Every structure is written in C-alpha cells, then in structure tokens.
Amino acid sequence: NYLMANEKDEIGIARGLAWTQVGGDTLQIEVNIMPGKGELLLTGQLGDVMKESAQAGISYIRSVSDQYEIDPEFLQKHDMHVHIPEGAVPKDGPSAGITMATAMLSAIIEKPVRADLAMTGEITLRGRVLPIGGLKEKLLAAKYARIKEVLVPEKNRPDIEEMDREIIQGLDIRFVDNMKEVLGEALA
Amino acid sequence: NYLMANEKDEIGIARGLAWTQVGGDTLQIEVNIMPGKGELLLTGQLGDVMKESAQAGISYIRSVSDQYEIDPEFLQKHDMHVHIPEGAVPKDGPSAGITMATAMLSAIIEKPVRADLAMTGEITLRGRVLPIGGLKEKLLAAKYARIKEVLVPEKNRPDIEEMDREIIQGLDIRFVDNMKEVLGEALA
Amino acid sequence: NYLMANEKDEIGIARGLAWTQVGGDTLQIEVNIMPGKGELLLTGQLGDVMKESAQAGISYIRSVSDQYEIDPEFLQKHDMHVHIPEGAVPKDGPSAGITMATAMLSAIIEKPVRADLAMTGEITLRGRVLPIGGLKEKLLAAKYARIKEVLVPEKNRPDIEEMDREIIQGLDIRFVDNMKEVLGEALA
Amino acid sequence: NYLMANEKDEIGIARGLAWTQVGGDTLQIEVNIMPGKGELLLTGQLGDVMKESAQAGISYIRSVSDQYEIDPEFLQKHDMHVHIPEGAVPKDGPSAGITMATAMLSAIIEKPVRADLAMTGEITLRGRVLPIGGLKEKLLAAKYARIKEVLVPEKNRPDIEEMDREIIQGLDIRFVDNMKEVLGEALA
Amino acid sequence: NYLMANEKDEIGIARGLAWTQVGGDTLQIEVNIMPGKGELLLTGQLGDVMKESAQAGISYIRSVSDQYEIDPEFLQKHDMHVHIPEGAVPKDGPSAGITMATAMLSAIIEKPVRADLAMTGEITLRGRVLPIGGLKEKLLAAKYARIKEVLVPEKNRPDIEEMDREIIQGLDIRFVDNMKEVLGEALA
Amino acid sequence: NYLMANEKDEIGIARGLAWTQVGGDTLQIEVNIMPGKGELLLTGQLGDVMKESAQAGISYIRSVSDQYEIDPEFLQKHDMHVHIPEGAVPKDGPSAGITMATAMLSAIIEKPVRADLAMTGEITLRGRVLPIGGLKEKLLAAKYARIKEVLVPEKNRPDIEEMDREIIQGLDIRFVDNMKEVLGEALA
Numbered sequence A, B, C, D, E, F: 001n002y003l004m005a006n007e008k009d010e011i012g013i014a015r016g017l018a019w020t021q022v023g024g025d026t027l028q029i030e031v032n033i034m035p036g037k038g039e040l041l042l043t044g045q046l047g048d049v050m051k052e053s054a055q056a057g058i059s060y061i062r063s064v065s066d067q068y069e070i071d072p073e074f075l076q077k078h079d080m081h082v083h084i085p086e087g088a089v090p091k092d093g094p095s096a097g098i099t100m101a102t103a104m105l106s107a108i109i110e111k112p113v114r115a116d117l118a119m120t121g122e123i124t125l126r127g128r129v130l131p132i133g134g135l136k137e138k139l140l141a142a143k144y145a146r147i148k149e150v151l152v153p154e155k156n157r158p159d160i161e162e163m164d165r166e167i168i169q170g171l172d173i174r175f176v177d178n179m180k181e182v183l184g185e186a187l188a
C-alpha cells in the first residue's frame, strides 16, 4: 500500500519520510486551517514526541510571522488540524518536525509545497534543523515514491557521504541547517 | 441480531460496513445536530482511531463548506453528536471515515442519505478515500442486509477483481477516489 | 434489599430493569433539573456504556424538543443530574437507555412517570429501541417488585414468545419500537 | 486517636459513622462556604462513591432550596468545600450521604447541627434515606464517642431489632425515611 | 544536604518538619502570591494528601479572612504558588498542613514568619490542629537545624511526655489546638 | 551527536548541563514568547520534576518583575514556550531550574544570554540556588562543548574542592547562591 508522489503542488500538504521496522515509508502530512479559537488538533495516531514536534513547529512559525506577513492575530482566530494518514498506523519521533512546520506555513500563507520534494529533520523553536536517524531506509522510500529532491539535515551530511552511491543515485539531496533554507526549497 | 437496510432515506443516517472477528457487520451511523457551542460528541464505544476519523471528517466538511452553502459559523454555533449502535460493542479503525463524514454532511445540509447504499473507506483531511481491509466479509454483510450499492475505495479495486464472482453478485459496486464522488452517490 | 414499586407516580423517576450475576433487579432512575449551564452529571457508579447511553437519551430529547414544547434554550440554561441508587453498586450496559430518557423527559416537562411500570431497552439518537439481554431475570425482578406493566423492545418479541408462560403471567408486556411509543405508555 | 462528641453545636459540622476493618469510627464532616463560582471541592481522600454521594446531596439541596429560603443563585455564586479529617485516611462508600447533606445545608442556612447527634444513611436525589451496613460497629463507635442520639435508616430497623440490647443501651435511636426527617432532628 | 534555620524572618516562608525513612528532616515551604485568577499551584512533588492539605489551608484562611483584614476578593484576583524544595524529593502526608497555611497567610498579609520556629500538625477546615506521627525524628531534625521553638499538636502532648528528656532538651515546645494559636506564635 | 557552544549570544537561549547514564551532556534551552493568554507550554519530553522546576522559575520571575521593569500584565498577555531539544530524549530532574529561568527572563526582557557560559542548579520560589548532583560528568561535558564559564551552586563548592584539578582546568567556575547572581553573570 504505497503512496506515490502527488502530481501537482498543493497548499497545506508536505511529504515526510518515516523509518519503520519494515523499512522506510513516506508520510503525506495534511494541514487544514479553519476559523476558530487558536486550537491545534493532531490526528493520525501521533505519539507524544511527534505532538510536541508539531507544537515546536507552530511556535517557530509564530516567532517568524512578520517575515511571512502573517497577521499577528491570525493563529489565535483560526484552528489548525494536522492529520497524517494512514489513520490506524501509530507514528512517533521528532523527524517529521520540519515537514509539519512546512505544511503548516503553506496552509497559513496559502502557497503550495512542491509535490516532487520530501524532507526529514527535527525542528527547534529557533528553526534550527537537527539530525535524524534511519536515513538510508528513508531515502530508498523516497526513490520508490518517485520523489526527486530530498531535504536532509546538514548534520547528517557525514551519513550521506558514507552511503553507497546507488542509494542516493537519482535523488537531488540538499542539506539544510534551518527552516529558512527548508522553506526556500520547499515552497513552490 | 442483524440490521436490515432501512426502508426510506433519512437525514443524518448513513450505513457503514465493519469487519469483526466473527465476520462482517453493518453499522448504522446516526448524527444529530443541535444548537450549541461547536462541540463534537462521539458515543457507541468508539476507539481512538475511529474518533480521530470523525474529526478528520468534520475538518474536511469545514474545508468545503462553501461548496455546500454551509454558513461558515454554522458548526461553531451547533453541537454535533455522532452515535453508532449497538452501544455496548466496542468499535475502532479508520474505515468508517467516509460514512461518518457523509452522515455529518447529510445532517448539516438536511439532505437524506440513500437507504439502499453502504460504504467503507478511510477519509483524509483533503477528502481523499484511502483503502481499507476486510472487504470480503464487509460485502457479504452488505448483501445479507439487502444493501443494493456499495462504495469501495478505488485503491481496493484489485481486491474486488480477485474476488469470487459469487460474493459481489447482486451488489452494485462503485469505486471512489474522493469524498466528492462519495457524496455524489450517497446523498439522495 | 429489594425495592418495591412506588405508591404514586412521580416526576423525574422511572423504573428500569437490570441483569446481575445473582439475578435480575430493578433500578429506580432519578433525575433532577436545576438552573445551570447545560451540564450533565451522572452518578451511581455508572460505567462508560451507560454514560454514553444517557448522552444518547439527551440528544434524542433535544432533537424532538419542539414536539414536547420544550424551550430550545431550556437544556442550555439548566443542569441535569441523573442518579441511580444504590450508590455503591457498579452499573453498566445500554439497556437502561430508554428508562433514563423517560426520566429525563419527565423531569423536563414536569409530567409524572407511571409508578406501576418498568422498562428495558437500548436507545439510539433517532429514538429507535434496540433489543437487550437478560430478559427472563429482568421480568422476574419486575414481578417480585410488584410492577404491573413492562415495556420490552419489539425485537425481543421472539424471546418473550419462547418463554415459559409462568414467568410472564401477571405482567402486562408491551412491545415498543421507538421512544414515542415508550413515552406514550410511560408518562402518566 | 479517638474523636469525642463536640461540646457545642456548630454550623457546617455534622457527625457521621464509619465502618472500618478494625471496627467503627466517627467522622466529623466539615463544610465551608465561600464566595466563588459554584465549585465543589471534596478533600480527605474520599473515594468515587463518596464523592458521588456528596454530589447527590448538593442536588437534593438545590431541589428543595425554596423550602429553606435559599436564594436560587446562592450555590452558583459560592464555592463549597467538604473536608473529612483525618486527611491521610482513605474513605469511601455511600453511607455518609445524609451526613454530608446535613453539614452542607447547615453551612448554607447558617443553622448549627446538634453536637450530641450522629447519623448514617445513603441519600438519593429525592432525599430518600437508603439502608447501610456495619451498623453494630457504627453504634459502638457512637457510644464510645459519647454521642446521645443516632439517626438510622428506617430500612435498617430489622437490624436494630435483632441486635443485643447492650449495644444500643444508652443511645437514642431514631429511624428516618427521608432527608426532611433527618434535618428536623439534626438541625439544632 | 541539610538545611539550617534561616537567619532572618521572611514573608511567605515557614518551616515544617517531615518524617522520612532515613530520619526526620525540615521542609522550607515557600509561598508566592501573584496577580491572577485565583489559581493554586502546588509544586515540589507533593502527593495527593499533601495537596488536599494545602486546599484545606486555603479554605480555612478564606473562612477567617475578615479577622485578618483580607479583602474578600483578594484570593480570587491572585494566584498562589506553594513550592517545597527539594524539587525531586516526593513528599506526602497531612502533617505540613498548619505550616502551609501559615506560609500562605504570611504571604497574603505580608507579615514575616519567625525563622527560628518550626511546626507540625494536620489542619482542618475549621482550623483545628490534629495530631501527627514521627514526632521523635522530627524534633531531632529541628534541633539539628538549630530551630529554637517547635509547635506541636495538643493531642500529641502524651507523646512528648513519654519522650526521653534529651530529645527535647534545648527546644521550646508549644502545644497548639487551633490555627489561631499557631499564627499567634509563628507570625513575627 | 554533540552540541558545541554557540558562536554568538542569543535572546531566549541558555545552556544547561545534564547528567545521563552514559555521561554528561549539554542542553540548549530555548524559550519563545508570543502574544497569548498566559499559558506555559513545555516540550522536549520533560518529566514532572522538570516541569515543576519551570513553573518555579516563572513564579520567581513574576515575583521580581518590577526589578527588571517587566509590565505586571506582560506574562498574562503572552504565552511562553520552553523547548529542550533533542525532542525524543526524555529529560527530568530539578537541576535545569536556574537555566530555564535565565532563558525565560532573557526572552522576556530581550537581553541575550552569554553563549560561552553554562550553568546547573535547582531554583526555589525565592530564587535561592540549591545544590545538584552529577557535577563531574557535567563539567566534562561543558569542557567538551567548549564552554568557558560554568555557574555552580555555592552549596556544591565542597564537591568542586574535592575534584581532580584536571577536570576543572580551563573552566572558569563561579559559585552562585541565588538567581540575582546567576543573572548578573549570564545576561550578556
């Protein structure tokens, strides 16, 4: 039951990469913004670490909202729903942090995310991108899903350099240090 | 203790299909809308995945509310109660997602759902319909309950094609990719 | 410690029937309505299924409030307390659904419930009455408590027809399909 | 560590009787009423059944507030704190119901409770007094604490009649059916 | 890691005595009052009994607020934070009740607590002081911390009278029946 | 995966020291302040003791807000998010107390924290600095991360004096008694 790259760029949808016990997988993170009271709804059987990661993503966005011309009261007057199918599969870990933040910002500023790009990396409140694990399996999953470009934390560069050439062949890998770089690549 | 297809189309009631350890079953999902404060009440011993599925359904509806001419403040000024009898039987899984969303929209726009139709499929925030399991048992249960038409996720088409002809004989099976197709078929 | 039928009809009190591991029992469901903020308080060591049953009862009543000339804002401006003695005995299951809904409506419209009548049946949001178990023990408990009339779900008719004549002798058994029939019999 | 009868009648304090694995004991229930928002605070390591019992007591009082000339908004504009020392001893069961209700009403209408009187009995929403257990140990504890009069549920009358004369000698035992009788005896 | 008596009297700080499995210890209870909404924050790994004890202390203070000229709305317009270092050590039991209430009142009326005084005793809603255990170890801890005066529940007088003279030598022990006596001694 | 000292002083970021089963580590505590309703969000898999430590830090800051010219309503009109990467690593204990309080104050008054400085110590409501454990491993981690100055609780002075000279060589160790001293050293 494998998910191919979308055909067109969409607002509020970003592609993450997951490590599972049976290999890598891609995750399509969906974000809806609705008039509301500033509530954050997280569904898709997300674990505690992943939920905290989403909250870090929102705080990062709030802290840079003027750079993206977001009305300071926008998030307090809207609810945000982040859902990650498949709904019955438990998901956890910090490595979807930059993907969730990208999908959130895309939904807020209504700018699409590139459909041929996936990413993996922990986010901090200041938008730094921290290294993650399971990179080999994640890259294989990205290739299988016909993703063209993958954003990888700068601090994982040594892992890439030690990897078999075959694995990364055909993937355009970009190293990122912070969310500014992520958004520069990912927003269409 | 088996539930036959209803005799007439009703507002706020849609028929789902469930897989259980002793075979398939049909679920009659009931939705009531009442003046309130935007609260969602879920009863019938629903598990966590099923509750999240209901929340995904509501967010989908909110995101397409203008297409159905729903007042943007309608959901914030009403409470919604989704109940699935039998009240003592625990239920879980994402496969009632499109059925719950259909019953919800039917209750909101006060348009009945076809009584001779059942459906199964996971819903995402964008209204995509994801594949589900236990299809054979579900279809047998639909036939037994005298359902005429069943909506099945497009991505389950291979499962249907490999199935014994006898199972699906007498059922009109329609493949659906997204909620728009579901609603086009299901709303009377 | 057995509870006899009350001597007079009372507002906000209805008699249910329970199945326990040591035989049937009757439950006297008490409902108080007080000025408040629309809160529902459930006491008497009720289990999760029974609490959901009470919520289904309230939603049903809200959905038919105009038929009983209930001010649409009445329930939002009052608190409702449902208590089932004996307070230390855990109780669960969906079969008190129609009894709780009857006691609630009686308290809201201030019309007494017949003291010589007991009932058992699951309620749905639409007011349908679903079948229940333990009927034999429940009927014996009703007789012992000197109840005259018992409301039984229509779908339990086959259970009654297969029962020994002696068990039901002296009881006036009425089969009910929906809450409208229940209320027609039970409200004095 | 035994608690003797108080020397003078006090507002908001009533004496209950408890059964423990090492014999009976008396409980001094304290109630404070403070300006607030209608919140009920229950302390003293009370179990779930006892907490529900307190809630039944409050609902009963609200339902008869006009008989005691209580301003209908009084309870919504005050907080009520019910505390039962000793704070480290877990307490549970429904038999302090009438005692808690008596201490609450005393605190609300500022009328003292007789210091030489103790009581035991479950309360219902309608103010009925239901029978309780452990009566022998409770009466011995009452005597030991130099209580003069004990209120006992009417439905426990057979238990008293079967008891050794010595146990109840020196105690004035009154049987009560409902809270009206309780309050008639207990309020000084 | 032992805590000596403070050098000067401070507002919002009172010294309690604790019994632990490795002997007695002293606890420095700190209370901060801040503009807020009447919330009570309890930190320092306090167990349930100790938290309820803090709530009993607040209710007592609210009930005598006019005796200390506290504005009746003061507590509803401020938050109160009670913290007991060391933050990683779990603490429980009712015997810090009078100490917490003393530190709270000191913080509210901005009157310092004597630094050379420690105390132990359970508090009730009416300000009665109930007896506690572990007195011998607590007194040794007080001496070791160079405390001069210790407040002990009147009902623990027999424990003191049976104790070796050496233990209490050098400590000024005062027996207290109620919070009024406690505050008379403790507030500088 | 080791974290070096930052190159420049930043607002809302302070460096703590942690003890783990595999040696010391440094923690970069990040604080964001956003318009809001006075809520405190704590992420990074913080345990209960660490969360209480953060609350003690906030209360301390509120109690000295006039010394730092913080508008008394500032904290009630803003939300504060404290995050400690790496998000998947559970963290607990009171020893990050003074670091969290420093990062919080830095974020509130918008004054940077020195990037070449780390610290460890429990905080109390009054801003006292209490001793902590694991000092040797923590100092080694600080050196490895190229930290120049470390703030250590005054009460840990004996631990430092007993330590091998080699461990602390190259580190400027300052002993602190209270938060005032901490802030005097740490704010750039």
Ligand SMILES: [Ca+2]
Pocket: A001, A002, A003, A025, A026, A086
């Ligand atoms: Ca998948």
Ligand SMILES: [Ca+2]
Pocket: A154, A175, A176, A177, A181
């Ligand atoms: Ca880069």
Ligand SMILES: [Ca+2]
Pocket: B001, B002, B003, B025, B026, B086
């Ligand atoms: Ca069924």
Ligand SMILES: [Ca+2]
Pocket: B154, B175, B176, B177, B181
């Ligand atoms: Ca199709």
Ligand SMILES: [Ca+2]
Pocket: C001, C002, C003, C025, C026, C086
């Ligand atoms: Ca019974």
Ligand SMILES: [Ca+2]
Pocket: C154, C175, C176, C177, C181
């Ligand atoms: Ca019928």
Ligand SMILES: [Ca+2]
Pocket: D001, D002, D003, D025, D026, D086
């Ligand atoms: Ca006792």
Ligand SMILES: [Ca+2]
Pocket: D154, D175, D176, D177, D181
């Ligand atoms: Ca009587």
Ligand SMILES: [Ca+2]
Pocket: E001, E002, E003, E025, E026, E086
């Ligand atoms: Ca200590």
Ligand SMILES: [Ca+2]
Pocket: E154, E175, E176, E177, E181
């Ligand atoms: Ca005295």
Ligand SMILES: [Ca+2]
Pocket: F001, F002, F003, F025, F026, F086
């Ligand atoms: Ca690390």
Ligand SMILES: [Ca+2]
Pocket: F154, F175, F176, F177, F181
């Ligand atoms: Ca110093």
